[in-house]
Amino acid sequence: MTVHDLLEHMSRGQRKSGLRRSMHYQLTRRVLKGAARIFAVSQFSRAKIEKLFGIPSAKIDVVYNAIDERFLHGHASPAERQLIAERYLVTYPFLLYAAASALTRTWSALLRRSPRCAGNWRKSRNSRI
Numbered sequence: 001m002t003v004h005d006l007l008e009h010m011s012r013g014q015r016k017s018g019l020r021r022s023m024h025y026q027l028t029r030r031v032l033k034g035a036a037r038i039f040a041v042s043q044f045s046r047a048k049i050e051k052l053f054g055i056p057s058a059k060i061d062v063v064y065n066a067i068d069e070r071f072l073h074g075h076a077s078p079a080e081r082q083l084i085a086e087r088y089l090v091t092y093p094f095l096l097y098a099a100a101s102a103l104t105r106t107w108s109a110l111l112r113r114s115p116r117c118a119g120n121w122r123k124s125r126n127s128r129i
Helices: 018-034 043-053 078-088 101-113 115-123
Strands: 038-040 060-062
16 A cells, blocks of 8 residues: 555644544554555655554555656747746746645645745745646
8 A cells, every 4th residue: 555645644634523534544544554565655654654543664665756757858848838837827947736626725734844845835825726
């Protein structure tokens, strides 16, 4: 089993009632406890899985996300980059975060917690959902 995102559990699911939050936590913990192996995407995630769910570290391996090499060179021409900048009112560089619309608080929390983005986030809240 691969664990990608723990932010919902770290923030204690503030948008959910106590019962729903508790059920979500208990079900996640049960699934993780029942898994033969768990892949975490970072050392941070590994530590959080251990701490939040009481999973032994020997059961968790860290497997970092890989980047498709095509993304290293960019796939948009200068004209396409200009079109994107004009259409979506973005400036380069920018961060594109894709997730379910119900998690809008999650992405803003992620930006505030990211040291590299925090300064820009506070200066300008010109974001698009």
